[in-house]
Amino acid sequence: MSLPPLRHLASRAFSALRRLLTRSRSPEERYREFNGRYFSDLHEQERMLADKPRMEFYRAAIARHIHPGDRVIDLGTGTGILAALASRQGAAQVYALDHSPILEHARTLAAANRLERVEFVATHSSKFKVAEPVDVILHEQMGDCLFDEAMVANVSDLRDRVLKPGGLILPSRFELYCEPIKVRDGRHVPFIWELNVHGYDYSVLERDRPQNPNYYHLSSCDLALVEHFLGEPAPVLTIDLHTVQEAGLPHEITFTRTVVHAGRLDGYAVYFRALVDDDLSLGSGPLDPGRAPHWGFRLLRTDRDDFAVGDVIEVRLKVGRWPDLDSWRWSHLKQPAAGTAAPTP
Numbered sequence: 001m002s003l004p005p006l007r008h009l010a011s012r013a014f015s016a017l018r019r020l021l022t023r024s025r026s027p028e029e030r031y032r033e034f035n036g037r038y039f040s041d042l043h044e045q046e047r048m049l050a051d052k053p054r055m056e057f058y059r060a061a062i063a064r065h066i067h068p069g070d071r072v073i074d075l076g077t078g079t080g081i082l083a084a085l086a087s088r089q090g091a092a093q094v095y096a097l098d099h100s101p102i103l104e105h106a107r108t109l110a111a112a113n114r115l116e117r118v119e120f121v122a123t124h125s126s127k128f129k130v131a132e133p134v135d136v137i138l139h140e141q142m143g144d145c146l147f148d149e150a151m152v153a154n155v156s157d158l159r160d161r162v163l164k165p166g167g168l169i170l171p172s173r174f175e176l177y178c179e180p181i182k183v184r185d186g187r188h189v190p191f192i193w194e195l196n197v198h199g200y201d202y203s204v205l206e207r208d209r210p211q212n213p214n215y216y217h218l219s220s221c222d223l224a225l226v227e228h229f230l231g232e233p234a235p236v237l238t239i240d241l242h243t244v245q246e247a248g249l250p251h252e253i254t255f256t257r258t259v260v261h262a263g264r265l266d267g268y269a270v271y272f273r274a275l276v277d278d279d280l281s282l283g284s285g286p287l288d289p290g291r292a293p294h295w296g297f298r299l300l301r302t303d304r305d306d307f308a309v310g311d312v313i314e315v316r317l318k319v320g321r322w323p324d325l326d327s328w329r330w331s332h333l334k335q336p337a338a339g340t341a342a343p344t345p
Contacts, residue, residue, distance in 0.1 A: 080106035133164035231257030310337025
């Protein structure tokens, strides 16, 4: 029996070691590695920089709330655009933090644009230390589902360690939405067990429902996907980063929507709105006017159900860890409109 070449043995050993190390790392460590790769991609940076509502939102927020002499942290600086805006607003010192290789491009851009009073720091924010507390933490740590880029953990850690008493987090106020929606008929994709294609019935596959949680939620930036909300949108959770603690976030939320637009319930659109002042906010919702186009929203899929005007949808959302969408579970109950006979169980 011939033995495999030595290089194949080495390759197998390396692959086995890599799998072992991957399994041994925490979810937070694995996410940091993914995050560093994802945001070092220049196309992702292009999408953010070309997003005019996003850039105007941050320009206005910085112009209003960062003052000459302020000491500022730009958390997750990317190409350094927010650090540059803060410096040009008169900040005495900006610490631009990023653990991604994109930081080398940020340094190149700063030199080419003669940017002053900005120190680029190649580290994860949890390892950053500074001798004197800062006045402002500037960030864009929001994921599609608000929490899925570890925003609360990262910002609150810096807040508690390096932000001076009375200091500012920009932005700090957020609203999370989870709205029942109808997808446009031409775009609707049912679960496979709901299909009957030219008389070929797929319902038997319901007993083999996938156990992978990722199967039940989709990410999209496609504004043509959602036809309408079934009810009137309202936040299911509001937070302020000046005070929130990750351990204090609820693990179960129950809310209701009275149906004002009849139709098929295809799932729940999860999105958020960031607020700086009462007249300065920016959202990621699929039907939000002036939304930031580079932000996505999530669609939590659900079994088909049809609703009439006046029906009430009671939704229960259970969350293991807010940053981990695979730990979310959702279900609903239907309360028919008054005067309508309830369906037979």
